[in-house]
Amino acid sequence: MSTDDIGLLSPLPQVTSRRRLPTLARRFLMQFGFCYIPDYYEHLHGSYSAWYRRLLHEWGTADALGYDALWIAEHRFAGYAFCSTPVVAQAIADRTEQIRIGTAVSLISQRHPVLTAEDWAAVDLLSNGRLNFGIGRGIFAYDFGAVGVPSSESRERFQEAWEVIRRLWTEEHVTHSGKFWSFEDHTLGPRPLQQPTPPVYVACIATPESYQWAGEQGCHLMIAPFLLKSTSQQVEYLDLYRESLAKAGHDVSNFQILGNYHLALVEDERQSEQIDGHIFKYLNFLNSIQTNQKQHLDTTHYAAYESGETLWKDAQELRDNRAVTGTPQQCIDRIEELSAACGLTGWMFHINYGGVPHERVIDQMHMFAEEVMPKFKAMPSCKKTEDNSRRQSLSLTPSTPERTAAASARRITELATSYTRSCVLFAANKLDIFTLIGGSGRSSGEVARQLAANPRSIERLLDSCTSLGLLSKQAEGYHLTADSRKHLDRSSPNSIADWVAHWADMMVKGNWQELAELVRAGKPLDLDWSKFGFDNRRPSIQNWIDGMHQMALAGHADIVSKVEPLNGAAKLLDVGGGPGTYSIVMCRHYPELQATVLDSTEVSDVGCEIVRREGLDGRVRFRIGDFCTENLQENYDVILLSNVLHMVDEPGAMAMLKNAHRHLTEQGILLVQEWMVSDDGTASTLSTLFNLHMLINPNGDLYRWGQLRQMIEHAGFAVTQSLETGGVYDVIVAKKSKP
Numbered sequence: 001m002s003t004d005d006i007g008l009l010s011p012l013p014q015v016t017s018r019r020r021l022p023t024l025a026r027r028f029l030m031q032f033g034f035c036y037i038p039d040y041y042e043h044l045h046g047s048y049s050a051w052y053r054r055l056l057h058e059w060g061t062a063d064a065l066g067y068d069a070l071w072i073a074e075h076r077f078a079g080y081a082f083c084s085t086p087v088v089a090q091a092i093a094d095r096t097e098q099i100r101i102g103t104a105v106s107l108i109s110q111r112h113p114v115l116t117a118e119d120w121a122a123v124d125l126l127s128n129g130r131l132n133f134g135i136g137r138g139i140f141a142y143d144f145g146a147v148g149v150p151s152s153e154s155r156e157r158f159q160e161a162w163e164v165i166r167r168l169w170t171e172e173h174v175t176h177s178g179k180f181w182s183f184e185d186h187t188l189g190p191r192p193l194q195q196p197t198p199p200v201y202v203a204c205i206a207t208p209e210s211y212q213w214a215g216e217q218g219c220h221l222m223i224a225p226f227l228l229k230s231t232s233q234q235v236e237y238l239d240l241y242r243e244s245l246a247k248a249g250h251d252v253s254n255f256q257i258l259g260n261y262h263l264a265l266v267e268d269e270r271q272s273e274q275i276d277g278h279i280f281k282y283l284n285f286l287n288s289i290q291t292n293q294k295q296h297l298d299t300t301h302y303a304a305y306e307s308g309e310t311l312w313k314d315a316q317e318l319r320d321n322r323a324v325t326g327t328p329q330q331c332i333d334r335i336e337e338l339s340a341a342c343g344l345t346g347w348m349f350h351i352n353y354g355g356v357p358h359e360r361v362i363d364q365m366h367m368f369a370e371e372v373m374p375k376f377k378a379m380p381s382c383k384k385t386e387d388n389s390r391r392q393s394l395s396l397t398p399s400t401p402e403r404t405a406a407a408s409a410r411r412i413t414e415l416a417t418s419y420t421r422s423c424v425l426f427a428a429n430k431l432d433i434f435t436l437i438g439g440s441g442r443s444s445g446e447v448a449r450q451l452a453a454n455p456r457s458i459e460r461l462l463d464s465c466t467s468l469g470l471l472s473k474q475a476e477g478y479h480l481t482a483d484s485r486k487h488l489d490r491s492s493p494n495s496i497a498d499w500v501a502h503w504a505d506m507m508v509k510g511n512w513q514e515l516a517e518l519v520r521a522g523k524p525l526d527l528d529w530s531k532f533g534f535d536n537r538r539p540s541i542q543n544w545i546d547g548m549h550q551m552a553l554a555g556h557a558d559i560v561s562k563v564e565p566l567n568g569a570a571k572l573l574d575v576g577g578g579p580g581t582y583s584i585v586m587c588r589h590y591p592e593l594q595a596t597v598l599d600s601t602e603v604s605d606v607g608c609e610i611v612r613r614e615g616l617d618g619r620v621r622f623r624i625g626d627f628c629t630e631n632l633q634e635n636y637d638v639i640l641l642s643n644v645l646h647m648v649d650e651p652g653a654m655a656m657l658k659n660a661h662r663h664l665t666e667q668g669i670l671l672v673q674e675w676m677v678s679d680d681g682t683a684s685t686l687s688t689l690f691n692l693h694m695l696i697n698p699n700g701d702l703y704r705w706g707q708l709r710q711m712i713e714h715a716g717f718a719v720t721q722s723l724e725t726g727g728v729y730d731v732i733v734a735k736k737s738k739p
């Protein structure tokens with residue numbers, strides 16, 4: 001695919017490669033995101049619109065891969081960063097679900113603050129509270145000149161603008177009489193969703209006053225150490241920031257410091273040179289702007305303004321000091337080293353710069369998510385502490401054998417104790433803490449009172465939830481994170497709380513305790529529902545049925561409905577359709593469709609109730625029967641086998657596929673949704689572990705991609721699509737007739 005072909009793709013990326021999307025990213029304590037201050041070249045990027053479409057594809061991919069934030073920069077040069085940042089930010093918000101959207105930075109000194117406050121409040125609302133507001137006073141004379149603002153006033157304007165924005169976001173009636181702007185009794189409508197304000201980050205490079213001001217204001221920090229002479233210079237500035245925070249009465253440990261670096265991740269060290277070329281191209285481009293701009297800048301107000309040419313002399317220096325480059329392991333080492341030295345809590349990587357091809361940007365996003373991020377999943381963000389300085393004085397650099405051994409011992413310990421993570425989720429779900437906290441946030445005391453529980457134990461549970469990324473802890477209490485708001489608060493339409501309760505039944509009371517013995521014996525214990533009951537208030541089978549319903553509603557049923565156009569199809573057979581949720585959602589998508597759900601009596605009874613509730617009882621019917629032996633009698637336009645093939649052995653699955661072939665109309669479509677295993681049997685972790693679950697609990701078998709495709713073809717179908725959804729299950733589409 002040429003880079004321009006990307007423009008034809010939907011901006012929402014479908015991950016069609018064989019890579020799996022890791023779903024754990026948001027649990028990491030260390031934040032990872034991408035900073036976009038890209039340089040555009042017509043001969044490399046094509047038209048601006050093609051370039052924007054590729055950028056949207058990259059941003060959608062970062063979201064799908066679970067990165068924490070995207071950051072966009074505002075500048076007014078043609079071909080450098082973005083000028084209309086609220087519009088770009090909103091485009092990102094529209095195409096993404098979870099990722100936070102940051103400015104790096106918004107040039108608030110160059111615009112009337114009422115307008116800035118309005119725009120970004122709207123972005124925060126429309127993105128459902130995902131704005132990170134990064135601010136800076138601006139550095140390039142060109143940017144100031146284009147809007148007629150003297151750069152010599154940048155600091156004063158910046159500080160006044162922030163004061164106005166902050167007040168408009170937090171106060172009802174604002175009257176402001178300042179040096180640059182004045183107005184009377186203005187009420188901003190609407191204010192941002194995040195209260196009191198979205199998180200505010202100040203960009204600081206080489207001006208000590210900026211670090212002090214950020215501390216006084218109680219703002220987070222974003223830094224660009226690669227623009228300074230040395231890491232130790234950066235550390236000195238950061239000490240100023242921390243002192244200033246503490247002096248202003250803030251708890252230093254509540255504040256984030258994000259490091260801004262170029263990332264160049266390669267599979268093999270030998271590819272490094274080609275990457276250096278892109279970084280140099282970008283830095284030289286930046287340098288030419290800086291050198292040119294310096295002549296126009298009143299440097300008394302930018303005493304620390306430096307030209308980069310003295311900083312990045314050669315490739316080795318660049319790799320050692322100014323970027324995070326190399327193989328995944330080299331990048332891990334570098335991230336650990338720099339995080340510890342500067343006390344970084346997160347990273348904002350430049351990934352699109354100097355003409356790096358779009359495909360490489362996407363590849364690096366995948367590689368980083370798969371091979372680098374997981375190493376940090378339980379690593380708390382490094383705060384600069386006494387311990388850090390002691391570590392440096394003992395010269396224990398990241399690669400010493402002692403530290404390597406300690407780190408691998410930690411990884412095994414994390415694995416050994418990962419059962420406790422499940423238990424924390426199960427307990428919080430059983431106590432329904434996520435619904436209790438809801439949209440407003442609660443202190444641990446309030447939660448304890450509501451539950452009539454021990455306050456100190458509740459605090460420990462809430463802190464553990466926070467460390468697992470299920471809650472965020474703020475000065476006034478605990479709040480839901482985006483994932484828990486969506487999936488664990490029972491009032492959310494995407495709640496999967498019953499699904500989690502089902503897994504509590506299976507994990508805590510199921511047969512997992514006897515895994516070693518059952519693996520030796522190679523056979524399961526009988527699945528005895530009465531034995532389960534993690535939460536005795538509710539029958540386990542109810543959790544299972546409601547859990548299936550919720551998982552279908554949490555994205556999977558929409559994916560199955562959209563994966564292949566079914567216009568004109570009149571009859572759907574949903575084999576082992578459980579509570580009928582897939583049929584309901586598919587009938588909603590296709591008004592001419594009628595569905596038959598084939599399942600057992602027990603499950604169908606619950607399903608009938610759901611279908612009635614959804615007002616679809618005329619179009620979704622249940623048929624009680626055994627899907628292995630039932631004589632289907634009639635033919636269907638679409639047959640859905642969703643999570644049923646793994647419930648029988650391979651000959652049984654083959655028989656079901658052949659039966660489906662017999663009962664599909666000539667133009668009919670087969671949709672198979674399954675927990676899929678990679679062809680070598682080892683991925684994804686979720687599926688391989690579920691495969692063990694199917695061995696020791698109800699006794700079934702998962703299939704590998706190639707194996708299942710072959711089985712479908714062997715039954716007489718032509719496979720037309722294999723879709724890795726990024727969810728729990730993946731989808732194969734097949735047609736009865738060869739296309």
Ligand SMILES: C[S@@+](CC[C@H](N)C(=O)[O-])C[C@H]1O[C@@H](n2cnc3c(N)ncnc32)[C@H](O)[C@@H]1O
Nearest residue numbers: 548576577578599600603625626627628642643
């Ligand atoms: C894992 S669930 C999948 C439900 C639904 N298709 C989904 O994807 O959420 C398997 C379903 O198959 C049903 N089932 C299992 N064995 C069956 C059989 N022999 N005949 C009919 N239904 C069966 C179960 O009752 C259950 O509803």
